[in-house]
Amino acid sequence: MNTPLSRRKLLKAASVAAPAAAATMIGSPVLAADKLHWKMVTSWPKGAPGVGTTAQRLADRITAMSNGKLNVKLYGAGELVPPLEVFGAVGEGVAELGHTASFFWQGKAKASVFFTTVPFGLTSGEHIAWVNQGGGQALWDKLYAPFNIKPFMAGNTGIQMGGWFKKEITSLKDLQGLKIRSAGLGGEIYKQMGATAILLPPGEIYSGLRSGVVDAAEFLGPWSDRAFGFYKAAPFYYWPTFNKPNGSAECLVNKAAFEALSPDLQAIVQNACEAENAYALSESDWENARALANLIDGEKAQIREFPSDIMAKAKALTPGILDKFVWGDPLAEEILSSYRQAMALSETWAKVGRQAFLNARDN
Structure with a gap:
């Protein structure tokens, strides 16, 4: 039954909606019974193990922690915007939130790659410490501010594998002419080693392997890779990674919409991201170990170590690629300098701490 609205209720609704509408023209928060309804777009298929489940949990965390005052609805890759258009969609206000990986945006904000991972770079714990x-x-905020975006770490898939290959790789020469799905600066390393790097959205990698669009693919770790079925199309699974020692996911927040929130809701968004970041990293470590065992014993994947000449060449190429990549972009140069300082600080402690202990424990 329809009930007429009182003048008091109309005035109250107008007083709340006006500042929110002024905050951002496109994607203004939708107000219903004093609740905000936000959209979250992602680069991942909905429910995909790892990144997909992280995105859903983050949406659920924000909704629950705010007691429904900030209700977040998740849209999987392609449901509202294409998977590689999440950045623009959030900045323009098509959606208030996005869950993705920063290295997809190096064409828009060059130094974004440093906030996911770079070859021979910081491990997950070291990366979190640097941020x-x-x-x-602060550097990440500065990088994304011109795009009307506030970023947060919001999930981590941990250290990753080297990738899936249709044919066995026995030396550097086997990379000549090979087409590999690779994201981030690792693609440039493969290019300089004679391969062709192709960026496919996550949901298109398996079909790309099956159809021959690519001969190999790197994505995440065993948990996510098994779920996508890559082992069915490319049986050789290589380690160690050189491209992705870390796997930070990011939550993108429309900056104007975020600043229009009350302080308590801003704190909820930030703390939900921090909680999911910690939880997802522990989940990835556990599930990757379980999935790797299943891939070896159950699916009979062929686990192979990268030949030493490939690893040596990739490591030798990396410093020059990073220098060339940031050259002429003052902010990118500043971010690389900060990143390298964090690397230098972390190295000694890693050698006498984690690395030394693991060598003693496992050998």
Whole structure:
């Protein structure tokens, strides 16, 4: 039954909706009974193990922590916007939130790659320390501010595998002419080693392997890779990674919409991201170990170590590729400098701490 609205209720609704509408023209928060309804778009198929489940949990965390005052609805890759258009959609206000990976946006904001992972770079724990303690967050905010975006770490798939190959790789020469799905600066390394790097959205990797669009593919770790079925199209699974020692996911927040939130809701968004970042990393470590065992014992995947000449060549190429990549972009140069300072600080402690202990424990 329809009930007429009182003048008091109309005035109350107008007083709340007006500042929100002024905050951002496109994608203004939708107000219903004093609740905000936000959209989250992602680069992942909905429910995909790892990144997909992380995105859903993040949406659920924000909704629950706010007691429904900020209700977040998740849209999987392609449901509202294409998977590689999440960045623009959030900045323009098509959606208030996005869940994705920063290295997809190096064509828009060059140094974005440093906030997911770079070859022979920081591990997951070291990366989190740099962002939280070493000035990385302030640089990330500065990088995305012109795009009307506020970024947060919001999930981590941990250290990753080297990738799936249709044919066995025995030396550097086997990379000549090979087409590999690769994201981030690892693609440039493969290019300089004679391969062709192709960026496919996650949901298109399996079909790309099956159809021959690519001969190999790197994505994440065993948990996510098994779920996508890559082992069915490319049986050789290589380790160690050189391209992706870390797997930070990001939550993109429309900056104007975020600043229009009350302080308590801003804190909820930030704390939900931090909680999911920690939880997802532990989940990835556990599930990757379980999935790797299943791939070896159950699916009979062929686990192979990268030949030493490939690893040596990739490591030798990396410093020059990074220098060339940031050259002429003052902010990118500043971010690389900060990143390298974090690397230098982390290396000694890693050698006498984690690395030394693991060598003693496992050998």
